[in-house]
Amino acid sequence: MPGSRSNRALRFWQAALFVAFLAFWHVATSPTLLPPFYFDNPHKAAFFFGEPLKVLARTWDWFSSGTIYPHLWVTLVETVLAFVIGTVLGLGMGLWLALSPVASALLDPYIKALNSMPRVILAPIFAVWFGLDIASKVALGVTLVFFIVFFNVYQGVREVSYTVLANARILGASERQLLRHVYVPSAMSWVFASLHNSVGLAFVGAVVGEYLGSSRGVGYLILQAEGTFDINSVFAGILVLTAFALLLDWVVSLAERRLLVWQPRGGETEKM
Amino acid sequence: MVPALVLEDITVIFVSRDGARYTAIKGTTLQVAPGEFVSVVGPTGCGKSTLLNVAVGLLQPSAGRIRVFGEALAGLNRKAGYLFQTEALMPWRTALDNVTAGLEFRGVERGAAARQASAWLQRVGLGGFGARYPHQLSGGMRKRVALAQTLILDPEIILMDEPFSALDIQTRQLMENELLELWSVNRKSVVFITHDLEEAISLSDRVVVLSAGPEAHPIGEFDIDLPRPRDVAEIRLTPRFIELHTLIWRAMKNEVLKSYARQQKQ
Numbered sequence: 001m002p003g004s005r006s007n008r009a010l011r012f013w014q015a016a017l018f019v020a021f022l023a024f025w026h027v028a029t030s031p032t033l034l035p036p037f038y039f040d041n042p043h044k045a046a047f048f049f050g051e052p053l054k055v056l057a058r059t060w061d062w063f064s065s066g067t068i069y070p071h072l073w074v075t076l077v078e079t080v081l082a083f084v085i086g087t088v089l090g091l092g093m094g095l096w097l098a099l100s101p102v103a104s105a106l107l108d109p110y111i112k113a114l115n116s117m118p119r120v121i122l123a124p125i126f127a128v129w130f131g132l133d134i135a136s137k138v139a140l141g142v143t144l145v146f147f148i149v150f151f152n153v154y155q156g157v158r159e160v161s162y163t164v165l166a167n168a169r170i171l172g173a174s175e176r177q178l179l180r181h182v183y184v185p186s187a188m189s190w191v192f193a194s195l196h197n198s199v200g201l202a203f204v205g206a207v208v209g210e211y212l213g214s215s216r217g218v219g220y221l222i223l224q225a226e227g228t229f230d231i232n233s234v235f236a237g238i239l240v241l242t243a244f245a246l247l248l249d250w251v252v253s254l255a256e257r258r259l260l261v262w263q264p265r266g267g268e269t270e271k272m
Numbered sequence: 273m274v275p276a277l278v279l280e281d282i283t284v285i286f287v288s289r290d291g292a293r294y295t296a297i298k299g300t301t302l303q304v305a306p307g308e309f310v311s312v313v314g315p316t317g318c319g320k321s322t323l324l325n326v327a328v329g330l331l332q333p334s335a336g337r338i339r340v341f342g343e344a345l346a347g348l349n350r351k352a353g354y355l356f357q358t359e360a361l362m363p364w365r366t367a368l369d370n371v372t373a374g375l376e377f378r379g380v381e382r383g384a385a386a387r388q389a390s391a392w393l394q395r396v397g398l399g400g401f402g403a404r405y406p407h408q409l410s411g412g413m414r415k416r417v418a419l420a421q422t423l424i425l426d427p428e429i430i431l432m433d434e435p436f437s438a439l440d441i442q443t444r445q446l447m448e449n450e451l452l453e454l455w456s457v458n459r460k461s462v463v464f465i466t467h468d469l470e471e472a473i474s475l476s477d478r479v480v481v482l483s484a485g486p487e488a489h490p491i492g493e494f495d496i497d498l499p500r501p502r503d504v505a506e507i508r509l510t511p512r513f514i515e516l517h518t519l520i521w522r523a524m525k526n527e528v529l530k531s532y533a534r535q536q537k538q
Contacts, residue, residue, distance in 0.1 A: 166330055167360035169348060171374035185364040262364045264407035
């Protein structure tokens, strides 16, 4: 494969950068390595910024003792539910409004208003409505995912090629068949294009919801740790969330590659 | 005999959003007999495609009547197949699934539809390409898929809007020969739109010349008495072809110059 050497070099430097960052973090926060140059007390740096070794040890603790799994599971369930419900609602509304000019014209200002509202502010209301269990977190995630999917579907339906549509009509497609065989597949390609965004936001909704009030989940862990000024656990929680988000993103990439086989990709060639 | 398609005194006036009116076609009459291959030629932008869109029912004419086998046309023309100039395949369907689409819309059972479709892919020379998506096929191959997609429904009238204009000259002549071969099996009526006079003469029984737009209308009709079966590359070298070409070109030349002058002005 051409370029694999430079690719490997790139990976090396990426890893090196990470190690350098950890080393700097360690040196700058360790109470014993350097004399205090900013804080008057050598332990203050560690108090504010945590210590990387302790953060890693805490993370390791969570996974080896298994205490993290129920929390991760709850966050995952919330993310998946928010994603699925938000996508289905967005798809339905998007198709409906795109194909019905009257409804679209009527609802246009409300859609715009709802979309520009900072929806995180709804979290406390959802907590009141749906309780402190997972439902309120799912609701928050849905409000975030919905608009991404909605706008993409709306756009996707509007941009269906006139020729493809006319051709399907002449081939004998009824209005329902047009919806199923032309509008939906065309809109789905736009939905998939925004998959990374919507999964990411479902995750944000879940974590923020947990953070604002819950009894389980990774967001809850972080909140607990903050309550006791346990900065190392806070960072450990952030580390777990980041790794988890990367994992979700990777799964989305896999799904995308399977579902969008029909789309041309740049420089697609066959291996001999 | 009842004509397959009659366009009678068709006028099409487009009104743009700012209220400007543009008369694309004025008072055009065109008759196509069953089994007849008619080409409509004219300078670019003269409203040839508009005429075809009227014939298939995608566009309502401002005035005039359309009859399909004697019956007035209401809505889409169910007796007609249409081959578009631009890409009309569904990009999310494989070649095979694109060819089955029409049968599927008519409720033909999946297995039977797929069998017919692969036979058609074979017939247009794409036997091994059923599983490919349109973007994995060349322009010529996509045209063949589109041809199979239209012909599998066995339409009585085939409307073609410059279907081969985007292809290179070799592929184009191959496709023209294949089209003639497929057409000769069970002759249907064809209306073939093109701006290429040689293509029109080598394919057709009759060539209709349209004037330059606006207010385009037929200015001449020529019967093409060349023998069939034809090879489109070889027939271009026969004396009769050259005679016909000279004759029709004389009628067309002024219109082409008019259209050119108009484009220069804009």
